[in-house]
Amino acid sequence: MKHIADSTVRRLSLYLRFLEEFERHGHATISSGELARSGGTTSAQVRKDLSFFGSFGKRGLGYGVSDLIASLRHILGLEARWPVVIVGAGKIGAALAQYRGFGTHGFDVVGVYDTDPARVGEALNGVPVRPDAQLEADIAALRPRIAVLCVPGEAAQPVLDRVVAAGIRAVLNFAPAALTAPEGVTVRTVNMATELEVLAFALTNAP
Amino acid sequence: MKHIADSTVRRLSLYLRFLEEFERHGHATISSGELARSGGTTSAQVRKDLSFFGSFGKRGLGYGVSDLIASLRHILGLEARWPVVIVGAGKIGAALAQYRGFGTHGFDVVGVYDTDPARVGEALNGVPVRPDAQLEADIAALRPRIAVLCVPGEAAQPVLDRVVAAGIRAVLNFAPAALTAPEGVTVRTVNMATELEVLAFALTNAP
DNA sequence: CATAGCTTGTGAAGAATTTCACAAGCCTCC
């Protein structure tokens, strides 16, 4: 299949958010223009994004909301649930472990890990915090597909190397560090400092 | 000034992270190639990114680490400190309020707001949680430039409208909602579901 | 001072992404 741009995938995810909203409001169909307005893009962009994967609408009518939701969920790979491990049960890790959004979006937290014995044993949203040393064995046993890193910056690369060695191929990194991973491993980093600095730049260079 | 791409600004921020690392390790100069390797890009990209803002290196030598740090901090607008308010003192809001990275990167949390009377009064990292109703008055008095939204999805747009009306021009949104803001207001949304879905897509369409 | 060895800064080329614009198709209403 042709390569799909990262920006396209993010927009598809965003469309899915809005479609779910539309469905809750009882709308049966939606046009590319309406979807575009919600997502801050253009109708041509919406149609082009979808066209990479097929043809989902009806000319003159628009898209069936629930059909398009199903199609997007299929495209994004959300038909099965994805098991996830969270490494690091500090402030951010604990907050994420208790975040309900994981479950409602098809992701199951199957393990939370920490090196601090004081935190081990604690249960976060029903999932007990387990010792960091258990990480490899648990990945082998529970086969999570995604690891979420919430460890201090300097620990992030070593932990990444460990989870990759244990078979993980997708990582969401909240540690303030830029990571390098082998070919075939997808890493997304969410860096608070960078987000704030982009805002500072925007404010500094305001019109 | 010519328009600077978002991706360029994010890379500048990333370069700054690495330069700080290099400086801690005692390196005095760095070449575009070394900086590129750390940041997962190319030397040409590094030089092009910097060239939008001027000429910072010495041919044959590279860049002076501390000079380039100073230049980047100037470019990104990090020479002064930026006051920030956090709206929502739930799990994520509280975790952020206690995150040390704000302070070390030049951002000061001057207020945390919540509607829940049980949380009001609590002090997070020295900053007391104040009643949500106080938000507008405090923005007028303390003049924060950035608002971080950690409220439930359905509350995000109303809160955004309020902080914009009160004079805020830059918003970092952690609520699971896509927001619309008037011209001149920069909004960055960090959406857990989208990040995870991009990973699910990558895993589903793995080679 | 001339040469060798690096590395920057930058036009130009190339690639990727977004926007345009329009034929094709569906529905409704007369």
Next chain:
DNA sequence: GGAGGCTTGTGAAATTCTTCACAAGCTATG
């Protein structure tokens, strides 16, 4: 059943972003 009014899907054009490639310039060395 034909006309009118919408909306999709998609090549082509336009724009934006990245990579290439090389002249220019700095340092060190003999």
